[in-house]
Amino acid sequence: MTDSYVRVRGAREHNLRGIDVDIPRDALVAFTGVSGSGKSSLAFGTLYAEAQRRYFESVAPYARRLIHQVGAPKVEEISGLPPAVALEQRRSAPTSRSSVGTVTTLSNTLRMLFSRAGDYPAGSTGRLDSDAFSPNTAAGACPECHGLGTVHRVTEDSLVPDASRSIRDGAVAAWPGAWQGKNLRDILATLGHDIDRPWRDLPPADREWILFTDEQPVVTVHPVREAGRIQRPYKGQYMSARRYVLHTFADSKSETLRKRVRQYMTAEPCPVCGGRRLRPEALAVTFEGRDIATLAGLPLATLAELLRPTAARPGDAPAPALARDLVARIEVLTELGLGYLSMDRPAPTLSAGELQRLRLATQLRSGLFGVVYVLDEPSAGLHPADTEALLTVLGRLKEAGNTLFVVEHDMDVVRHADWIVDIGPRAGEHGGRVLHSGPVAALADAEHSATRRFLFAAAPPPARTPRTPTGTLALHGVTLHNLRDLDAAFPLGVFTAVTGVSGSGKSTLVTRVLAEAVQDHLGTTDPRPDADDTTTTEDQDTGPAPRARLTAATGLETVDRLVRVDQKPIGRTPRSNLATYTGLFDAVRKVFAATDEARARGYTAGRFSFNVAAGRCETCQGEGFTAVELLFLPGTYAPCADCHGARYNPETLQITYRGRTVADVLGLTVDDAAGFLADVPAAARSLRTLKDVGLGYLRLGQPATELSGGEAQRIKLAAELQRARRGHTLYLLDEPTTGLHPADTEVLLRQLHGLVDAGNTVVVVEHDMGVVAGADHVIDLGPGGGAEGGRIVAAGTPAEVAAAPGSRTSPYLTRARSRAYPERS
Known part of the structure; x- marks a missing residue:
């Protein structure tokens, strides 16, 4: 590296307009700009992506395909770029078994402490491996609950809330209408059960069999006339209510259906481990008089205080050495305002900001130096008091010899930066330009910067009288x-x-x-x-x-x-987009179906949906792109060779409205579409509310997977505002x-x-x-x-x-x- 700057030339990722920018190393650099301006495209899509690409060039091709890669950025040249580590906002953790302890790796050290320095009960034949203290391994998980801590039970009370009802009247409430439907009563009648007596009056053996049997007889119900019509015949395998509930809860991919059956289950602490998730032999080992599940359930700040006396003991014996490591790492988490969390707190219950701070604390203890940390709004979810602690930690990372590139909207964090790169002036195609790259104070001279007026002190606001509650x-x-x-x-x-x-x-x-x-x-x-x-x-x-x-x-x-x-x-797939979520695409499809050419061909509104076989491109199934599998390299996506990203077949694209195809309309921004569809009331109303919440730069067909959390929230608000x-x-x-x-x-x-x-x-x-x-x-x-x-x-x-x-x-x-x-x- 010939100087102390990262030099970017010709960056064109997403909406970046071939920008050139020089950014100092060994500094805290804030990337600012309105939502959608292109700051993340520069920090993550260009700088981090290029650093990752260079690293993977040194990795064996076979290993590369096993690691997620963000792809090569569209940029002419980047020089002076050190290795980079990205800490992005993620809304959830990979699995429900992930916890604060596993995210930070604190649980590994705690298990080692119990394995090497725990107090074993009298008569123990040897020390347990650290895996024996993990509920996520076969060696440590409780055999009764498989490491979950709870057991699920289905009882008669949970299945039959009103025993005065008969089966015909729906006494067995666990059967939703979609399962076996109205045939249920006829199935049980065919099997010889009285479906008109109150449930409580049925013989106990019948009630037991209906709800809990593991038998699955095949039942044939012949057509019967009812209410002037004939039921369709039914032939299928009978499943008891308990079997159905447990099977649905375990195997269904539908969260709606899972929620429906949860109300017919009870979750109780495991009778073997008492909810502590571990085998009895692991729970018998203690440290300072407590088992590992108890210590993992303490707030981190409390756990550190408990370990301090052990950590203060001199020497390199396992107990003080491991305790010192735990205390030092917990202190960083406490500095970041996370001392209230416990090690066993499930990661899915954490906010994105909490997860990012956990990963940031882990990096601070990693000992890396000379790298670029690219952070996505590290202040997200932080109270201003916690933000001050965050700035202290970021300062320590910089003092260790690292560079910090921070995409940030919190002006308190931006004021502490050494350098600011402001992108704009607006969002989407109206952004993507560097308005200022230099010291923070110099942003005051950036005439077109939307950040400028929020960064520097302004006059006090006029007095305002709060509304009176109703x-x-x-x-x-x-x-x-x-x-x-x-x-x-x-x-x-x-x-x-x-x-x-x-x-x-x-x-x-x-x-x-x-x-x-x-x-x-x-x-x-x-x-x-x-x-x-x-x-x-x-x-x-x-x-x-x-x-x-x-x-x-x-x-x-x-x-x-x-x-x-x-x-x-x-939405979680590219098929969900702004137009489909807000419902304005329904109005667009009706407009195309109402054209003379569409009516002459018999095309309905459904023809203009890229999810319907009649209208979509069959090569890409309406996705607009196809997956390309590469030998020894990660797969990638390319525009569909037949529709070239339009998503529709040629016949559908022959229909135009005011000179544009339905694919052309999906490619319009909200601002442009508002003018084009001004005479379509249903679409115009949706587009007006989207503009009102500041989303005029988004394309109607922009996939949900490309939207930020803030954009998704404003789309939801717009969808709500357009309702009567x-x-x-x-x-x-x-x-x-x-x-x-x-x-x-x-x-x-x-x-x-x-x-x-x-x-x-x-x-x-x-x-x-x-x-x-x-x-x-x-x-x-x-x-x-x-x-x-x-x-x-x-x-x-x-x-x-x-x-x-x-x-x-x-x-x-x-x-x-x-x-x-x-x-x-």
Whole structure:
């Protein structure tokens, strides 16, 4: 390396416009710009991708195909680029058996501590290997529950909630209509059971056989006339209710169906291991008088205190050496505000920000130097108090001789950078240019930068009077996770922000307890408009998540509807896109079907769906691309050789509307489509709301897999806004500004305040103090995380919470209120 800069020439990844930029090494460099401007395309899609490509050139071809590769970037030249490590935002962990201990590898060290230095019971013949202390291995897993800690049981009470009903009236509630359907009663009648007697009056042997038999007889039901029509004949294998429930829970890929059968199961602690997941011989080994499951269940900060006396002992014996390593690594996690987590906390229950900080702490202890760390919004999900700790850790990584490239929207983090690369000026095809690359202070001279006005101090905002609530929704005696007998009041008809440090209980209170209370009142099962039929981050192996306990809930009668808007993907395949999710593609297909040529050919709206065989390209099955398998190299994708990415067959593409094919329309941006489809009311309404939430740069057919979490959340909000509003709706949003530039946050907040002005209630879990300062009401939880949180420290207007003693939020809220923050209108 001839100098101290990474030099990029001719970068054209995604929307980058052949940019040239020089970036210093051994520095903290912030990449900024509005959402969709191209900053991630530069940091991850170009710099990290090129570093990875160079590394893989030294790896054997056979090994390369076993490792995920991001592909070679579109760039002419990059010089001075060191090896790189990427820490990206991920919404979930790979499996439900993954935990804080496995993500950080702390569990490996703890198992070694018990294996080498644990106190074994009298009569033990030898020391156990470290694998014997892992519930994820055959050597350590409890033989009864297979390392899950719970056993699932199906009982008569769970299967037959109302024993006064007969089988004909649906006494056996575990059978959904889609399974054996209305034939069930005839099947049991054919087998000789009385289907008209109340369930409780049936002989015990019959009830036992119907619910629990493992027999699977083949039954033939002949056609019978009923209600003036003849049933179709049925011939199939009978399956008992318990067998069906357990089989569906274990094997079904449909999360909807799994949720349906969960209500007919009970999850109980394993009677052998007591929920501790390990074999008895492993649980018999102790350290400081406690077994490994007990230590793994302690908050990390508490565990470190327990190990400190052992770590302080001199010498290189196994116990002090391993304890010192554990304490040192836990201290880094505590610095990052994660001391409230326990080692056995399932990774799927963690937020993306928590997961990224766990990986960041692991890197800090790795001892690497001379590398580039590329981080995707490390401040995501962090309270300002936790962000200060994050900056300390980033500083230590830099002092160790590393370079940090940080894609960031938090202006407090950006102010601490040594260098800033600002991309813009806008998103999509209107972005992709370097507006500034240099010291942070020099950004003040970048005329077209959207970041500039948020980075530097502004005049205090004008005084604002909070809205007057129209009522109160109150929860009493809430107990769940770290919430203990909590009373919480949410004013109705206003904008409420729920704040607190990471792990204080904000999401538990709002997205779990409040949401469950309202949906129970409304009689709904899943109020999210984006609920899909795929697996979620919920621990699939341990059954239903625990529900909150509360003594009372008042004020629910004024809420007519519940809407939750989160950052989960709107789809997991390229077939899902902005147009299909919002429903505007239905209007587009109808327009094409109504053309004279389409009517003459007999084409219906279905013809213009790329998911229907009649209209799609059969070579790529409507995907627009085909997989290319390479020998000894990872597979890749290429545009379909027949349709060239259009997704449709030639006959369908012969139909045009105002000179464009349906593929052409899917290629339009929202901004362009708004003009092209202005005379199509159903499409125009959707496009208008998408523009209102700042997504005018997205293409209608942009695959869901290419959308960020912030973009997905705004698409969901747009889909909700385009619906006819009726009654009083409660909107719940969990950190809606995550992934948003402050300019995009302004756009989002205008829409949310508009919902409140229309007579609805909005409750957001939020760390952005600018958003909190503009709220009508604030609920601050804490004072700390985990066991130290779960209490309401302060509640009231932003001014009242800013003045509250004992609140870790108040000093940051005070500072935010002295600056400009987004207006409501």
